[in-house]
Amino acid sequence: MADDTGRLIGKPAIRIDGPAKVTGQARYPSDELLQNPAYAYLVTSSISRGRVRGFDLAAARAVPGVLDILTHESVAGEVKSPLGPDGGPTTTTLESDQVWHDGQIVAVVTAETFEAAREAAHKVVVDYVAEPPSASFDSPGAEAQPRKSDPQRKDPAVGDAATAFAAAPVKIDVRYSTPTQHHNALELFTTTCVWDGPKLTIYEPTQSMWGLKAALARQLSLDLANVRTVSRYAGGGFGGKGAPTSRTAWIALAAKRLKRPVKLAPTRDQGFTIATYRAETRHHLQLGASRDGKLTALIHEGWEITSRPSGYNVAGTATTSRMYACPNVATKVNIVHADRNTPGYMRAPPDTPYMFALECGMDELAYALGMDPIELRRINDTQVDPIDGRPFSSRSLMKCFDQAAAKFGWARRNPTPGSMRDGDWLVGLGCATSCYPSNIGPAAARLSLAPTGKATIQLAGHEIGTGAYTLVAIIVADGLGLKIADVKVQMGDSDLPPVPGAGGSNNAASTANVAAKACEAVRGKLALAAVQANDGPFAGADPATLKLAGGALVGPGGRREPLEKAVGRVGGALEVHVENVPQGLPPDAAAGLYQGRMAMARGTGRKDVTAFAFGAQFVEVRIHRHTREIRTPRVVSAFASGTIVNPLTAYSQYMGGAIWGLSSALHEVTEIDQRSARYVNTNFADYLIPVNADIGQLDVILVPEEDDRVNPLGIKGIGEIGIVGMNAAVANAVFHATGKRIRDLPIRIEDLL
Numbered sequence: 227m228a229d230d231t232g233r234l235i236g237k238p239a240i241r242i243d244g245p246a247k248v249t250g251q252a253r254y255p256s257d258e259l260l261q262n263p264a265y266a267y268l269v270t271s272s273i274s275r276g277r278v279r280g281f282d283l284a285a286a287r288a289v290p291g292v293l294d295i296l297t298h299e300s301v302a303g304e305v306k307s308p309l310g311p312d313g314g315p316t317t318t319t320l321e322s323d324q325v326w327h328d329g330q331i332v333a334v335v336t337a338e339t340f341e342a343a344r345e346a347a348h349k350v351v352v353d354y355v356a357e358p359p360s361a362s363f364d365s366p367g368a369e370a371q372p373r374k375s376d377p378q379r380k381d382p383a384v385g386d387a388a389t390a391f392a393a394a395p396v397k398i399d400v401r402y403s404t405p406t407q408h409h410n411a412l413e414l415f416t417t418t419c420v421w422d423g424p425k426l427t428i429y430e431p432t433q434s435m436w437g438l439k440a441a442l443a444r445q446l447s448l449d450l451a452n453v454r455t456v457s458r459y460a461g462g463g464f465g466g467k468g469a470p471t472s473r474t475a476w477i478a479l480a481a482k483r484l485k486r487p488v489k490l491a492p493t494r495d496q497g498f499t500i501a502t503y504r505a506e507t508r509h510h511l512q513l514g515a516s517r518d519g520k521l522t523a524l525i526h527e528g529w530e531i532t533s534r535p536s537g538y539n540v541a542g543t544a545t546t547s548r549m550y551a552c553p554n555v556a557t558k559v560n561i562v563h564a565d566r567n568t569p570g571y572m573r574a575p576p577d578t579p580y581m582f583a584l585e586c587g588m589d590e591l592a593y594a595l596g597m598d599p600i601e602l603r604r605i606n607d608t609q610v611d612p613i614d615g616r617p618f619s620s621r622s623l624m625k626c627f628d629q630a631a632a633k634f635g636w637a638r639r640n641p642t643p644g645s646m647r648d649g650d651w652l653v654g655l656g657c658a659t660s661c662y663p664s665n666i667g668p669a670a671a672r673l674s675l676a677p678t679g680k681a682t683i684q685l686a687g688h689e690i691g692t693g694a695y696t697l698v699a700i701i702v703a704d705g706l707g708l709k710i711a712d713v714k715v716q717m718g719d720s721d722l723p724p725v726p727g728a729g730g731s732n733n734a735a736s737t738a739n740v741a742a743k744a745c746e747a748v749r750g751k752l753a754l755a756a757v758q759a760n761d762g763p764f765a766g767a768d769p770a771t772l773k774l775a776g777g778a779l780v781g782p783g784g785r786r787e788p789l790e791k792a793v794g795r796v797g798g799a800l801e802v803h804v805e806n807v808p809q810g811l812p813p814d815a816a817a818g819l820y821q822g823r824m825a826m827a828r829g830t831g832r833k834d835v836t837a838f839a840f841g842a843q844f845v846e847v848r849i850h851r852h853t854r855e856i857r858t859p860r861v862v863s864a865f866a867s868g869t870i871v872n873p874l875t876a877y878s879q880y881m882g883g884a885i886w887g888l889s890s891a892l893h894e895v896t897e898i899d900q901r902s903a904r905y906v907n908t909n910f911a912d913y914l915i916p917v918n919a920d921i922g923q924l925d926v927i928l929v930p931e932e933d934d935r936v937n938p939l940g941i942k943g944i945g946e947i948g949i950v951g952m953n954a955a956v957a958n959a960v961f962h963a964t965g966k967r968i969r970d971l972p973i974r975i976e977d978l979l
């Protein structure tokens with residue numbers, strides 16, 4: 227159609243918030259300009275287990291400008307404890323004298339300036355009763371127990387895995403481990419609280435506007451309507467800003483006591499202990515196969531660290547049990563309580579550590595079979611979920627492997643370990659499967675269209691660096707036949723209609739589908755008014771045949787009416803408020819949204835299909851013959867994730883994930899002092915992250931995929947899949963280069979000496 231702007235979905239679009247970000251006009255939560263704010267500084271515990279016997283606050287109070295000091299002695303009982311990332315109990319802070327972990331908040335100092343608050347905080351003297359702490363898995367006093375399996379998240383099992391494994395002609399029986407890691411988003415865990423009578427406004431970077439709102443209403447016993455959260459931008463989330471932390475309620479209370487706004491900007495090292503992290507995991511993996519490579523048994527048992535009171539676990543066996551056709555599967559997950567802060571979500575929380583075990587195991591099995599590792603995956607590829615027997619909504623795993631292998635040059639690989647060299651460098655080529663379940667939640671949105679052809683969409687969505695504003699703008703421009711520049715997107719404010727938290731890679735699917743539904747509601751209203759009117763070209767036409775395109779209402783035969791006329795007919799502006807409840811969720815899921823409850827149609831929990839995005843990760847490592855220095859000159863990753871709304875931001879998202887995966891294999895670990903149960907490298911100097919020189923050529927292939935079963939727009943989330951499997955691809959490449967199988971991350975020079 228000549229007057230059609232053409233579909234915008236799937237065309238690369240630059241970020242609409244890019245100019246605001248690069249010119250410094252984008253207002254992050256701690257940038258909020260306030261009248262007469264006070265500044266808070268946290269005092270955190272220097273022991274990892276025990277009690278606070280008392281405080282000596284005299285020196286702190288004597289610092290000029292100090293306003294108030296909150297401790298459990300002054301404020302315990304005024305705030306209900308927050309819930310952990312799993313909605314269960316978690317470590318407390320000023321609610322009692324108990325110290326659960328190192329770096330726990332034990333006091334909050336407020337002052338006229340940040341500097342005064344900091345000086346006073348350092349002068350707070352805490353008298354502790356210390357007990358010997360347990361740092362991690364092998365520490366005396368660490369308590370292991372099977373995780374509580376709930377009906378929603380049962381341990382996947384099918385057939386008789388033990389018998390099948392015993393009888394398997396080819397098998398591997400191995401153990402792997404992954405370390406503690408922290409998100410280290412650039413933006414710190416800031417909080418600003420402002421009271422206006424009974425109303426509390428919280429400026430805090432969050433991945434869950436309505437979740438944070440509901441959590442604080444519960445903790446402070448406030449009406450939900452009296453709590454507003456604002457986070458128009460977040461400087462990185464990665465899961466770390468997904469669950470509420472204890473700091474927020476204390477800052478709210480501090481502001482209430484002072485009757486003025488209070489701003490908190492904790493330090494980088496405090497961020498390691500006042501928020502969550504990726505817990506260290508251990509794995510026992512047993513794979514059995516027939517001589518022709520068909521899996522006959524898969525047994526995966528995991529162990530995960532958590533805090534003393536929390537039962538949080540990620541249980542990635544929900545993923546590993548569903549990757550390949552296998553008639554006999556058994557899985558189990560254990561949690562191990564130590565004197566640590568409660569872990570939480572971090573980019574592909576279950577899949578990153580658990581797929582490390584499975585995908586290294588598949589490589590080991592391929593060697594045991596004398597088979598190419600890609601062929602082993604092809605032989606065991608399946609379009610049917612092996613646990614639930616449901617079809618995958620779509621699964622393009624082998625397409626990803628084939629396209630990535632061709633680009634990577636897998637065909638020139640000599641499979642014999644240590645056989646490929648380039649001068650003094652041992653060359654290793656490795657690959658692994660990537661995947662992430664495709665989730666979608668209920669969502670609400672308000673959309674208005676003015677006769678000028680300008681649209682505004684409002685929803686309490688989250689821009690955590692992913693391109694969320696732009697994604698919604700593309701959907702609305704596409705749906706209303708406008709230019710992207712004619713669409714204004716407002717998000718990041720809980721006064722706007724609720725959408726789920728930006729976690730589990732649901733954001734694109736949830737917000738795009740509700741935005742598209744809102745556009746359809748607008749089109750429907752305009753079309754109905756147009757066919758009922760006598761003053762236009764569409765009198766008596768079938769409203770279903772009218773479309774919005776090129777800034778006009780367009781009908782069969784190219785008849786058109788400008789928006790000015792079409793919208794003007796229904797009033798000064800047309801506004802709709804719509805809710806979208808994905809198939810399979812109960813109808814009250816929409817109502818729950820307004821209470822801060824986030825129902826989710828999970829990729830592994832649906833009745834109709836099992837929904838995952840899939841990918842393939844390839845990496846070349848080079849290991850110096852003498853020094854064992856490890857370099858990674860080349861990465862090729864391919865992903866198939868259904869409809870890609872914006873290939874430009876998708877490319878960045880995948881690339882960032884792949885880099886982080888590589889980093890998590892070779893660089894990142896939060897070191898724990900075993901005696902004191904303290905994190906040691908809590909800064910950017912000692913917590914290693916890759917720089918440009920650590921990443922060579924990185925190619926991302928977007929494999930086209932259409933999926934009309936996953937959700938109406940066919941969108942599978944891509945926020946997390948990029949990281950999954952890369953750690954295994956690196957370990958597999960290191961084995962290929964050296965013949966050394968490193969099963970514990972991160973892989974370092976000393977492992978290869």
Ligand code: MOS
Binds near residue numbers: 433728729946
């Ligand atoms: Mo993600 S770790 O679910 O923000």
